[in-house]
Amino acid sequence: MLTSQHKFLHLILKWLFPRRTVPLCLRHPQLHCPxxxxxxxxxxVTTVTLDLSHNRIAQxxxxxxxxxSRLETLRLSHNQLTxxxxxxxxxxxxxxxxxxxxSSNHICDLEQHYFIDLPGLEELWLFNNRIVRVExxxxxxxxxxxxxxxSHNRLTDFPFFSIQKHTHPYLLLLDLSSNRLPKLPLEDILNLPITLQKGLYLHNNSLVCDCxxxxxxxxxxxxxxxxxxxxxxEHTCFVYGIQKGTVRFFKHERYFEKCNFTGMRLFLAEQEASVSANAxxxxLLHCVTTLTGQHVTFFWVSPSQEYVAPPGNSDSIKMYSNGSLEIMEARTEDSGIYWCMAWDHQLQRNETREVNLTVAMPQNHESHEGFNTGFTTLxxxxxxxxxVLMYLYLTPCRCPPCQKAPPPAANTTSPNQMIEAGAGSAQSSILTPTPPTTTEGPGRKVSTNKHVVFWKHHSKLLSPSQQKARETDSIMSVFSETPIMLP
Known part of the structure; x- marks a missing residue:
């Protein structure tokens, strides 16, 4: 029988823990709980939390x-359960x-009947056991x-294919770290929901290094x-070669420099509802579905109502066994809604998915046109x-006919002054604000929409050096888009 001290302790614990979370050893000290x-x-029968950890329970x-009937939490860690x-x-x-x-028991196998009576289970601790097989x-x-x-078991394999979005919609964390997994079923893992992939822990395993x-x-x-x-x-893998060793592949990524990830795009790509591509x-279009296994078949229907099944209809459209559809050279007429269907013959279930493909012309096509237009303008x-230069320098000089000298009484201009005046007239015929009216010979007609500045020569006589400087200034005015200001 319980002593008065034990009864008093029991009453205190019952008052502190009204939902019967009292450790069993304190409520029954005569059982020697350890x-x-x-x-x-x-x-x-009102027990809500039962703690039987740190005992010697074998089965x-x-x-x-x-x-x-009210039990919500059961702790059996650190026993000898097999x-x-x-x-x-x-x-x-x-x-x-x-x-x-x-956790921390001697369990070696997880058999299918272990948790069949616990459909409401939310958290399961099985780390630090001896588990080698999971049914x-x-x-x-x-x-x-x-x-x-x-984690901390002896697993060399795990049935990833048994976990699907429709069967385990709430699973957010799966810890398989510190086991003995040598290779990962890549396709099964990538078929897991993205929310579970974020919480899938696989570090400290016996993985073999590969791409x-x-x-x-x-x-x-x-x-x-x-x-x-x-x-x-903690992410490591084994390298087999001249020397066998462990590589921390996030720290020594040079070991994977030769990996060709292009061939892995079927597995590593995520399919969006809308896809854009250049002509x-x-x-590559993926048939994302929760159905997996050897009993699942896939097919596609193109926007033109064309039925596509593995291995594809032609060299331009290929289809793979995992349901991915590849268009080798996309065209603008390939745009539209592609419809995919996955059918599980064993479970008699099917799932469908739609992908909207938009094919546009490459962006560099317009840049080529802009370059051609600019080059033409230049x-x-x-x-x-x-x-313009040919007109200024290659046009023959049309000098006026020589006039006979007037009698000395009628004209008092000296011969030298007449020569200078004739030169000024010739210059004025070229540098006049109005283009010449004659069109004789090639290059005589001047286009009025060019940036050419003409300067009309005044009747003031200049010395030969000043006249030469003025001619140079007039020619330089051809290369300017602003009026030339002369002193």
Whole structure:
């Protein structure tokens, strides 16, 4: 029987923990809790949280927790569990049990019947066990699962294909770190929901270095997935060659410089609802679906109502077994709605997806036209300038006919003055504000829309040096778009 001191302690704990979260060893001190080898049969039916951790329980028998209809949290960590019998959780709270801790035990296999009676389970702790095998249907009925911890085990494989968006819509974290996974099923992992990929922890495994493995983690790092960014130093892989060693591939990326990620675009690309491409380029459309496996088939329907199935209809349209459609050289007439369908023959389920493709002409096409127009304009300016220079320098000088000297009484101008006046007249015929009216000979007609400045010579007589300077200034005025100001 319980002593008065134990009863007093029990009353205090009952007052402090009204929802029956009292550790079992304190409520039943005569059982010597640190040495429990089986689950006690007599437990209050109002228990909400049951902590049986740090004992020596080796197995969970049938109906081990019968009658606990309000149980929400069950802790069995740090025991010696190796076996969970079928129906071990039957007649318990079932849908109410949300947290189950089986960490730090001796469990080797996860069999399909382990959690069949716990459809409401949200968090499952299985880390630090000896698990080497996980049956594909062990999580089948855990539709409400949110977090599953399976790190620090001995897993060499995991059924990623059994986790789909429609079967596990709330799963946000799957910890498989510190196991012995040698290779990753890339296609199955990338078929997982994006929300789960962000919380898929795979560091500290026995991965073999290859381009597909590196490409997956490199893509996740570019998208700042916490599963990679929080453990960059712990992502390692094995290199086999002359020397076998471990490489931290985010720190020594030079080992993957020769990787060709172009061939991996089928796996690493995410399909958007609308896709834009340039004419002449290759376009890859993905049939994103939650259906996977060997029983799933795909086909596409183009905007022109053309049916496309693997391997494609021609050299211009190819289709792959995973449902991706590739247009080798896109044309503007290929734009429109592409319709994809995935059909699972075993489950008799189908899913469809629409992708809107827009094909436009390359942007550099317009830049070529702009360059051609500018070049034509420049060439026209050069030709016009050449014609102006030809007019100024190559046109024959039409000197006026020589006039007979008048009698001395009628004209008192000296011969030298007459020569200078004749030269001024000749210059005035060229540098006049009005173009010549004659059009005799090539190049005589002057275009009035060119930037040419004409200067009319005044009747003031100049010395030969001044006249030469004026002629130079007049010629320089041809290359200016502003009036020439002479002193």
């Amino acid at each position: 040495g429990l080898e089986t689950v006690p049969k007599e437990m209050p 969970l028998k049938e109906v081990s927790f019968g009658g606990l 076996t969970i019998k079928p129906r071990a959780f039957q007649n318990s709270s079932g849908t109410l049990l949300r947290h189950l801790d089986l 594909s249907s062990v999580f089948a009925l855990l539709s409400n699962i949110r977090k599953a911890y399976l 597909s493995m590196y490409g997956l983690f490199h893509k996740w790092a570019e998208r700042n997935f916490t599963s990679v960014t929080d453990f960059r130093e 002449g380029s290759a376009v 060439l026209g300016c050069v030709v016009s300038l050449a014609l």
